[in-house]
Amino acid sequence: MKVAILSSAPEVYAEGLRNVEVVATAGWDEFEPVLRAAEAGARVLCEYPSAAKEADLKAVVDASGDRLTFASPACHGEAFALVRKGIADGGIGALTTVTGSLATSADGGVLGAAAPYLLDLADAVLGGEPAQQVYAQTNTVLNGHGAESAAVLTVRYRSGQVASFDLRRDPAGTGRPAVTFIGDKASVQYDAGPKLLDGVGALGGEDLVFLLLKDFLNEGDTPGPDGEAALRTFRIVQAAYESAQTGQPVTLA
Numbered sequence: 001m002k003v004a005i006l007s008s009a010p011e012v013y014a015e016g017l018r019n020v021e022v023v024a025t026a027g028w029d030e031f032e033p034v035l036r037a038a039e040a041g042a043r044v045l046c047e048y049p050s051a052a053k054e055a056d057l058k059a060v061v062d063a064s065g066d067r068l069t070f071a072s073p074a075c076h077g078e079a080f081a082l083v084r085k086g087i088a089d090g091g092i093g094a095l096t097t098v099t100g101s102l103a104t105s106a107d108g109g110v111l112g113a114a115a116p117y118l119l120d121l122a123d124a125v126l127g128g129e130p131a132q133q134v135y136a137q138t139n140t141v142l143n144g145h146g147a148e149s150a151a152v153l154t155v156r157y158r159s160g161q162v163a164s165f166d167l168r169r170d171p172a173g174t175g176r177p178a179v180t181f182i183g184d185k186a187s188v189q190y191d192a193g194p195k196l197l198d199g200v201g202a203l204g205g206e207d208l209v210f211l212l213l214k215d216f217l218n219e220g221d222t223p224g225p226d227g228e229a230a231l232r233t234f235r236i237v238q239a240a241y242e243s244a245q246t247g248q249p250v251t252l253a
Contacts, residue, residue: 097161115153119163174193176205
């Protein structure tokens with residue numbers, strides 16, 4: 001089985017993996033290694049962002065078919081699986097609203113560096129429901145006149161649900177999302193990095209990177225986002241950038 005993991009930090013994945021190619025990629029415009037791996041018939045695990053243009057990402061998705069998975073660790077593990085099942089079984093009634101937040105220390109603007117991991121959770125619970133309208137506000141306080149350091153992202157989906165996400169840069173950011181799913185009867189929260197009672201030290205929760213790799217390396221379906229999900233997320237993020245520049249909501253086709 002040919003397997004390739006494309007990452008800007010290959011050391012996160014390389015330890016203990018045999019017969020797996022782990023390749024460092026530089027960032028937004030480094031989709032070529034992903035495309036080459038897909039064209040070679042490998043199953044590919046790729047970090048966000050995979051491409052700067054939708055056409056490039058679409059080429060990767062077309063070449064890989066169902067062999068492409070994006071690294072979104074919070075989508076894996078028993079905790080999120082239970083949340084998804086509870087919502088699907090009607091435990092909170094009809095889902096109306098999704099709220100969430102994520103603080104990241106990753107380089108780049110928070111719309112690209114943080115939003116995908118929250119959008120993936122919403123996409124998984126909504127069953128791939130496409131977005132209808134996107135609105136975003138940003139500021140660059142921490143990054144000067146460079147990339148956005150904070151953002152509020154609001155997404156309205158075609159079926160009527162609304163998601164609102166708070167994104168921010170923080171040198172101490174964990175990169176683990178916390179999301180609340182609100183229904184007409186109850187709500188449920190999923191925190192991928194809960195703090196322990198003492199409030200200091202290591203975060204609680206599951207070893208999500210290990211579970212991500214376990215799911216990816218096992219044959220069969222994985223709970224992580226596939227290529228089509230990544231395309232939906234990419235379109236939302238691009239619309240968010242447009243909305244932040246114009247100050248107006250952006251309607252998606």
